[in-house]
Amino acid sequence: xxxxxxxxxxxxxxxxxxxxxxxxxxxxxxxxxxxxxxxxxxxxxxxxxxxxxxxxxxxxxxxxxxxxxxxxxxxxxxxxxxxxxxxxxxxxxxxxxxxxxxxxxxxxxxxxxxxxxxxxxxxxxxxxxxxxxxxxxxxxxxxxxxxxxxxxxxxxxxxxxxxxxxxxxxxxxxxxxxxxxxxxxxxxxxxxxxxxxxxxxxxxxxxxxxxxxxxxxxxxxxxxxxxxxxxxxxxxxxxxxxxxxxxxxxxxxxxxxxxxxx
Numbered sequence: 001x002x003x004x005x006x007x008x009x010x011x012x013x014x015x016x017x018x019x020x021x022x023x024x025x026x027x028x029x030x031x032x033x034x035x036x037x038x039x040x041x042x043x044x045x046x047x048x049x050x051x052x053x054x055x056x057x058x059x060x061x062x063x064x065x066x067x068x069x070x071x072x073x074x075x076x077x078x079x080x081x082x083x084x085x086x087x088x089x090x091x092x093x094x095x096x097x098x099x100x101x102x103x104x105x106x107x108x109x110x111x112x113x114x115x116x117x118x119x120x121x122x123x124x125x126x127x128x129x130x131x132x133x134x135x136x137x138x139x140x141x142x143x144x145x146x147x148x149x150x151x152x153x154x155x156x157x158x159x160x161x162x163x164x165x166x167x168x169x170x171x172x173x174x175x176x177x178x179x180x181x182x183x184x185x186x187x188x189x190x191x192x193x194x195x196x197x198x199x200x201x202x203x204x205x206x207x208x209x210x211x212x213x214x215x216x217x218x219x220x221x222x223x224x225x226x227x228x229x230x231x232x233x234x235x236x237x238x239x240x241x242x243x244x245x246x247x248x249x250x251x252x253x254x255x256x257x258x259x260x261x262x
Contacts, residue, residue: 040083040119042067045150047243049255052143056255060150088119088127090147115145125149125246146255149246150213159248159260162207162215166251166258174261180207182217193229198222201234204242213244219253 043065050057059073067081078093092113117127127147132140165185167174172189175182182204187194204217219240224232243252249260 040088042081042083044246046081047146047148047150047252048073049146049148050143051146051255053141058254083119086118086120088117088147090115090117115147117145117147148252150243160213160244161248162242162244162251164260165262167261169257169259175203175258177204177207181205182207193224194222195230197230204240207242210241213246215242215244216240217242217253 042063045062046060046069048059048061050059057074059076061069061071061073061076061079063069063079063081069079069081070077071079075094076092077095080089080091082089082091092115094113115129115131117129119127125148129145131143131145133143163177163179165174165176167189171191171194173184173194174186174190176185181202184194184198184201184203187196187199202220204219207215207217210216216239219237220234221237222232223235224230240253245251251258251260
C-alpha cells in the first residue's frame with residue numbers, strides 16, 4: 001500500500017524540481033571521466049533499496065551496455081543509468097496502479113523520475129541519496145535510497161567465494177563463513193548486546209549457492225528481554241539471500257553490509 005504513495009510523492013517532487021539531497025557516493029558512466037580516472041560501466045546487475053516510514057523495499061534489475069533496463073520491479077517499468085558531472089543519474093519510468101487508498105492530495109503530473117547520486121568515482125559499486133517528500137497532507141518524510149552494483153564485466157582478480165571472515169559495517173561483530181555455515185567469530189568490537197559467550201554459535205546455516213554471486217541461508221538472531229543480554233536464545237529468522245559484491249570484498253543480506261576481513 002505504501003509503495004504507490006511513495007512513488008507518487010517522489011514522482012511529483014522530482015517533476016516539480018523540489019529538493020533531492022545526496023548523502024554519499026559510489027558508481028558512474030562512459031560519457032564523463034572522474035577525477036580518479038576510468039569510466040562508468042553502465043552494464044550490470046543492480047540492487048535498489050528504499051527505506052522510508054519504517055519500511056524497507058529491495059528490488060533488483062539488470063542493465064545493458066547503454067545502461068537501459070526494461071525489467072519490471074515494484075512500480076518501475078524502465079530504468080536508465082548514466083553518469084556525468086560526477087553524478088550517477090537514475091531515470092525511471094513507472095506505472096501507478098490505484099490501490100483504492102487515495103489519501104494523498106497531489107496532482108500526479110508525470111510518470112518519469114530522476115534520482116541523482118553523488119558519484120565522483122566511476123569504479124565504485126555503491127551509491128546513496130535521500131529524498132525529502134510529502135507523504136500525506138502536512139506530513140514530511142525522507143526516503144533513503146541505496147543503489148548497489150551486484151555484478152559487472154568479470155574481473156579476473158575479483159573474489160568469488162563467500163567463504164572467509166567478515167565484519168558487520170556498523171555493529172562490528174565478525175562472522176566466519178566456511179562450507180555451509182557461518183559462526184560468530186569475534187566480538188571484541190561489538191556492542192554490549194552481543195555477549196562474548198556467543199562466539200562459536202551459528203549465525204547462518206544451510207548456506208547454499210543460488211547464482212554467480214548469490215547464496216541462500218537460514219539466518220539466526222540473538223533474542224533477549226529487559227536488557228538482559230546474557231539471558232537469551234537464538235531464533236531462526238527464516239531463509240535470506242546473501243549477495244556478494246563485484247570485487248568480493250562485501251556481502252549484503254537485506255540492508256546489512258559485511259566487509260571482508262580475510
